[in-house]
Amino acid sequence: MKKLINDPENVVREELSGIARAHGDRVEVHVDPHYIVRTDAPVQGKVALVSGGGSGHEPMHGGFVGMGMLDAACPGEVFTSPTPDQMEAATKAVDGGAGVVHIVKNYTGDVMNFEMAAELVRSEGTEVESVLVDDDVAVQDSLYTAGRRGVGATVLMEKIAGAAAEQRRPLKEVVDLCRKVNDNARSMGMALTSCTVPAAGKPTFELGDDEVEIGIGIHGEPGRQRLKLAPVHDIVEMMATPIVDDLPFKSGDQVLAFVNGMGGTPLIELYIVFNELASFLDGRGIAIGRNLIGPYITSLEMQGCSITLLKLDDELTDLWDAPVNTPGLRWGV
Amino acid sequence: MKKLINDPENVVREELSGIARAHGDRVEVHVDPHYIVRTDAPVQGKVALVSGGGSGHEPMHGGFVGMGMLDAACPGEVFTSPTPDQMEAATKAVDGGAGVVHIVKNYTGDVMNFEMAAELVRSEGTEVESVLVDDDVAVQDSLYTAGRRGVGATVLMEKIAGAAAEQRRPLKEVVDLCRKVNDNARSMGMALTSCTVPAAGKPTFELGDDEVEIGIGIHGEPGRQRLKLAPVHDIVEMMATPIVDDLPFKSGDQVLAFVNGMGGTPLIELYIVFNELASFLDGRGIAIGRNLIGPYITSLEMQGCSITLLKLDDELTDLWDAPVNTPGLRWGV
Amino acid sequence: MTVTHDDVVRWIRAFADAIAQNKDSLTDLDSAIGDADHGINMHRGMTAVLAKMDGDGSADIGALLKTVGMTLVSSVGGAGGPLYGTLFLRLGAAAAGKEELTDEDWVAMVTAGVEGVQSRGKAEPKDKTMVDALIPARDALASAVAAGEPFADALRSSAAAAEEGMRATIPLVARKGRASYLGERSAGHQDPGATSSWLLMRTAAETFGDHME
């Protein structure tokens, strides 16, 4: 295992210390329990957004704390969802009297820990609504399984709901917007290489020199299919087809196209992926109204990418364009 | 070789096509000869900044074209400096009558190609000044060698000089500022893994599972020292000590600390590097006034990082803080 | 023929030991169908539990187990944290105020614990989760105690049933937790949570059973 770390045990603590030193102008980092919070929290009268999840997906979620996006984020150990006491502390720290939204990616661990946290804070009188993100079409959805994973749509939801909260929209509207984003977004990921959890010390899975894994999650969970390495044209088609067919996205639709790097993929490749995606969508008569290209929801040093499409309307577009000032996403201010 | 590409021959062309489709709101991409230019170029009465270099370092340089930074960038083939006809066309496209600055990283190829381009455009009446970036302390400087490489300081120079040009400062002032940045910045890089030039198809160098290369360039050029993998604490010390000693940076100095990812390094590790760097600088009495953390000048999918320190004064700080709106760097607007 | 507060402390320590010794193999199991952290997570949790236990002076077994549960909830994270946390919280609630446990107490506690896991995680038998080790363990324990078998034998049957349930997860296609994302590809691998649950039942049998022989 080759990483720029000291002790695998201290990875998250030292990362948080780096974030605190780097972004003290915008965020405060609390240790024990760990959470990252806007320096101006709680913002009175504003719905507060709290998210969280395992570490190793940076900039998500800590990098999305700030004006126009999250009020707080709870980082767990690497790839391990955080604990209820973190979420409880973060929720209390950001509660500005207008209610708190928990943005929860649909993983058993995240769901159960956020559930326990919500039970705790509700019993103490804070109004909390939970929203689930489950946009990953690589996973079959069913009442009898854990359901789809939450992946790329999380970033879009945090941005869009964050803008709505910033406009002082009420709790119900913010929650409805979160659901609208989730309902209109679909994603799929793939990996060229595995990643290595620091504490595990070896790659989560092994891929041959000529193999790719399609339908990968963001925790190094193996995907559903292992295929021979193919030109990116074919790979994008394999990812975009189930995305488009699932919603379905139709001719005439406007979308936000999000090409996400898994952590070890250079930007040059992401632009090539985006180029293929744009051609693919041209062929389906789908217009790209907005785009986001880069490593925003990562899997440590994994090489690979994911594609997320979000069907846009004027409301979502305006909220996407609204100012945001976080370490990981910034414009308009 | 595992990459998200189609044909190694078409990597740059397809990347540029992706950039054109993604960022058409801010930049225009010209093909044959290849250059990327602000949509509002030439800006009359503004000094124009042109840079360029091999591809594979994204977002540099194409990602830094836009308001407050570069007017144009010339992308060469992967790791190969662009050709004079690209620079000539780009220079003409951005000349707003106030002169053009060529920001040239000190590599034999870049220097000679920009030199030929400058000869061409000067002979046609355009006022051009060239500025060399050579901040890499891993390379011994000498009159009898090619001298130090230009690395991380390039990003800082392009941002700071771009802000000055945006304020309509005259050519000489912009050039002087470029030199001031170069004179006050020092860098050093390291690699955990090699990268693979697509057309070459195999890693540029081989590193053992327990080895790191210190003093690496941004083209997969081997460094000056191969060492056993060490805790990041030691690695940062090995990199920061020669940087600080070279200028030298002294107790009481304010710096911009730039921790750059080489393309395959996840943000979580860069924050740990930054954390170590901050402690190291604490120990030397050097204050971090500004920071930049992320993959900004990369080496394809190489894992590793570089550290750049720039000594700040009020002028440099203000120009750093000035609004910038490029695909790769954005704030204040 | 009763389990004392000290026995329970020895059991927790034995479970922590077993987790420490199987940390890598649990994580390996989790690499195959999950995210390679189950051993790491449980080890972090049990290390925190040991640190907490050092200062415990009371004799209330319920309070002790509640502390274990709270500590797991706030230190493990992932799916394991809430599930094992809830398990111990329910064990503790069922043992509230008790300074000794009879075999019937233990049956009632395990029954409450497993119920907690199911109400938290919504997993049914054959979903390929820890439930597949816990339910057979609870059933074997309950029927052995009901049949009047010696407690040590009942504990041994319950550990054996947990082991069998754990092995029976191998061919299953996961329907809950991270492994469910793999669909058919999850078959052929033993569930990590079922494995740690077997360790839990095995260490209980070893500690309480040993004491009683």
Next chain:
Amino acid sequence: MTVTHDDVVRWIRAFADAIAQNKDSLTDLDSAIGDADHGINMHRGMTAVLAKMDGDGSADIGALLKTVGMTLVSSVGGAGGPLYGTLFLRLGAAAAGKEELTDEDWVAMVTAGVEGVQSRGKAEPKDKTMVDALIPARDALASAVAAGEPFADALRSSAAAAEEGMRATIPLVARKGRASYLGERSAGHQDPGATSSWLLMRTAAETFGDHME
């Protein structure tokens, strides 16, 4: 005993062929002490040159070589582009208007070409660059022609001198170009540019010498 326009065309094609055949080995040499692109770059350039030459109708050798130079400048990039571009531009300038070349013409052309490379790149002998192949080649050529040796022999000596100069780059510590960043670690590797320059001189000897025998 003269070199015709057709001979020059055959030489350029032969050089392009040699580059194509040695593309990978040139790139490998460049991996060791540079950035793994010299073969790729030169091949891209010579492919562009071949495409340009197809449409060339004039008999002016100077014009032909100038086109080669311009094409290399605008298609190779890196250090190789300006250096080989300048080399061919200077060959072309020295042959301006000529439809045939004598051995003295060739000496004058090579001399001008090497001068161009040096004024562009500022490299001196023993800096471990293409200059280390070109200067010995020029010197051997010039003295053989001055001594009245048959042109084919003079060409052979110049190719042999280039080869020797190329091999002599192996122990050198680079002082110019990308390899200089390596300092002492650059010793022990043959310079890629010196290698492609040897191919240039060797194909000239083979094409022009062969024709004359």
